[in-house]
Amino acid sequence: MKRSLFYLLPILVLGVLIALFWRGLYLNPRILPSPLIGNAVPTFNLPELRHPDSPLTQQILIGHVSLVNVWGTWCYACREEQQTLMAFSRQNVVPIYGWDYKDDRQAALAWLAQRGDPYTAVAFDASGDAAINWGVYGAPETFLIDARGIIRYKYIGPLTPDVIQNDLLPRIQALQHEGT
Amino acid sequence: MIPEIGHLALILALCLALAQAFFGLAGAQRGQLVWMSAVRPAAVAQSLFVALAFGALAYCFLTNDFSVAYVAENSNTALPWFYKFTAVWGAHEGSLLLWIFVLAIWTVGVARFSRHLPQEFSSRVLGVLGVISIGFLVFMLATSDPFTRLLPPVTQGRDLNPILQDPMMVTHPPMLYMGYVGLSVAFAFAIAALLSGKMDSVWARWSRPWTILAWLFLTIGIIIGSYWAYTELGWGGWWFWDPVENASFMPWLVATALMHSLAVTEKRGAFKSWTALLAIAAFSLSLLGTFLVRSGVLISVHAFAVDPKRGVFILGLIGVFVGAALALYAWRSPTLSSGGGFKPFSREAFLLLNNIFLVVAAAAVLLGTLYPLVMDALHLERISVGPPYFDTVFIPLMIPFFILIGIGPYVRWKHGELNDTAHKLWWVILLAVIAGLVALILLQAETTMVAIAGLFLGAWTIVAALREPVYRLWQRARGMHLSLPRSVLGMTTAHVGAGLLILGVTVTSTLGITRDLVVKPGSSVTVHGYQFTYASTQDVSGPNYQGTQVTFHVSRDGKQIAVMRAEKRTFTDTVTSVAAIYPGVFRDLYVGLGNPLGDSTWSVRFQYKPLVRFIWFGGLVMMLGGVIAVSDRRYRRRVTESAAIVPANPPLLAATPVPAPGTAKAEVEAGG
Secondary structure, eight states, X not given: OHHHHHTTHHHHHHHHHHHHHHHHHTOOOOOOOOTTTTSBOOOOEEEBSSOTTSEEEGGGGSSSOEEEEEEOTTOHHHHHHHHHHHHHHHTTSSOEEEEEESOOHHHHHHHHHHHOOOOSEEEEXXXXXXXXXXXXXXXXXXXXXXXTSBEEEEXXXXXXXXXXXXXXXXXXXXXXXXXX | OHHHHHHHHHHHHHHHHHHHHHHHHHHHHHTOHHHHHHHHHHHHHHHHHHHHHHHHHHHHHHTTOTTBHHHHHHOOTTXXXXXXXXXXXXXXXHHHHHHHHHHHHHHHHXXXXXXXXXXXXXXXHHHHHHHHHHHHHHHHHHXXXXXXXOSSOOSSOOOOOGGGOSTHHHHHHHHHHHHHHHHHHHHHXXXXXXXXXXXOHHHHHHHHHHHHHHHHHHHHHHHHHHHHHHHHSSSOOSOOOOHHHHHHHHHHHHHHHHHHHHHHHHHHSOSHHHHHHHHHHHHHHHHHHHXXXXXXXXXXXXXXXXXXHHXXXXXXXXXXXXXXXXXXXXXXXXXXXOOOOOOSSSHHHHHHHHHHHHHHHHHHHHHHHHHHHHHHHTTSOOOOOOHHHHHXXXXXXXXXXXXXXXXXXXXXXXSOOHHHHHHHHHXXXXXXXXXXXXXXXXXXXXXXXXXXXXXXXXXXXXXXXXXXXXXXXXXXXXXXXXXOOHHHHHHHHHHHHHHHHHHHHHHHHHHOEEEXXXXXXXXXXXXXXXXXXXXXEEEEEETTEEEEEEEEEEEETTXXXXXEEEEEXXXXXXXXXXXXXXXXXXXEEEEEEEEEOSTTXXXXXXXXXXXXXXXXXXXXXXXXXXXXXXXXXXXXXXXXXXXXXXXXXXXXXXXXXXOOTTOTTTTTOOOO
């Protein structure tokens, strides 16, 4: 009896996988409220990716509405997102700051050279320690920061033209309006 | 008119597939000879109608029939004719039709070359293939009809995704699909054997050539894909652990395990239930590959069809096909005899280890591919799993695997003798160490532990694989009668290929050099002794793109050795980089353009890639091994000669090895 139960194992594995895929089909890159929303951006002091001698701090995020985009060369979803970000950066709506997360400097520089560089500045967080304060789980994630340096919105998953148009742009415009 | 004929052909093919499945399965179950004799004609006719539909779609592309929505979305008049043809499978609907067309090709192959099998068995095999045809034809007609008309028609179509406009796109998907779909034949054989309840070693022998064929197509498909990414994606990588690459790699790993496990089942009657499970798993993973690519469940550059309805349908198909197969497996397997026993040091034990390593590797790839999805489904976060995970998992798995590859063929079936194996291999070890040291000196680069391990493992695998044929030829030259059957030669060749591959992978990834530099006209840079001089820049244009070409003169020791021209092309709305590659047997030079920085200044990636060609060359050699093995005469033996008719009560293959008919020297034969 025990032996024949053993042969049922594969079909059980299949059942679990099917259930998983079923859920996967109906999942969207979800928008999860982050506990940090409404709080000031965490302090940080990181080297700039392209100019290692000039450090970046939270000060750069103050005074204007901006996006902080967490990415890494190891993340394949970021590959797709890069196209969208390039197109968005050409519109010059807001400065986009990059947060290069758990990455290798040479690889990251090569990535930007190959695929284009949408970022005003890129904080280089090789260990990923500084990102913990931001509640970063993985890449890509995007934070919307208002002119006072307060996190107002967080988007998890790769940005698409659709997400930018329907989720981000209305919020950005509202914040820019608020500021003036 | 032509699109309607194509559509009608699909509907007729579906009707014939229903007949094929019913007469095949029910006929065999009830022993109805008349029903069973209808299966082969139904299968062939079904395949012909599918071929007709495929031809109709190709015709629409070649004649620019933009009244067909799918053609309008994927082709335009500016495309050269061969890209119009490859555009047939450039998107979802067409690649599904290609899938079905490839299944039709395999079905005709099985119908043609299964005449020597017992009628009951071949009917079941064709019946199972019929069921698979039904599933995919219904899927296509219900959700993804490529012949839908566009009203009103447009005069000009959209562009084919420029990244797909490459000569290799002519061969990559069809080869990969030949492999994916070919595993359905191994699956059908396993299911037919499970249904008959008479699973013995003959089933394994019938299944082996089909499995090897599917495997070699999968191998060539993956190699072409990798080479294509290397030349076309423009940043010099040859494998990205992208979910879609993984989707082809998982069935390949399991199919490799299946080939080895089938050898044990055929020769020793052992591992029967395990072999059947592997056959089911290999096909399930190719269905899963189709699902992952088609549904958009995982984010990937390849996932060009994002449509939950289609995803649900494919998921349903997987659930029904694999669920039914595994239920049958759970019902039949407990009754199977476990076959011959074996000692811990024996060929069986080594092949079991081979299977464990390959299946664990496949499971690790599956885990890495699905992990982001699991996290998401469990309301944890969306994350990505990248190359660091796969590298960490694969290196410790592959080191023992490649040590065992060299030893396995020199261990006897049932119970091997350590002394005997050591006696055969001691000088191989010596030679491998010497070869590794020579290679290390020749490469004259800073080395790492992984590079050294890779060099020695590669040398060991190659020398160990060559030992057997060299020994046999030497003995023959001395007048001994030692045969060298194709199956042994095939195995040897495939193992040499694996050795070359591992050399290429480790050396290029550990000793390769990459420099990203900014260059101005006239300036020059030096990478690993090669001097690249920016000679000129010029505008170029193709039928459907505009671009810039930068020319570099490459010299070494003051002598010019090559002129390399890298391009950046702008299509209607995409930019692609066409890298310049200066190939060599032992190293490639690779130049890819990054961003223009104004005044003809460019950021450029220069790469020196030692032994990178060994990766694809090794893969080709592995495939060649498959070709040699599949051409072995014993697979073409008629049923009457080989006593392969399943007896009413098949003898249990408890202790006696089944001598492969015609090869009286089965004892020394290193099949597998």
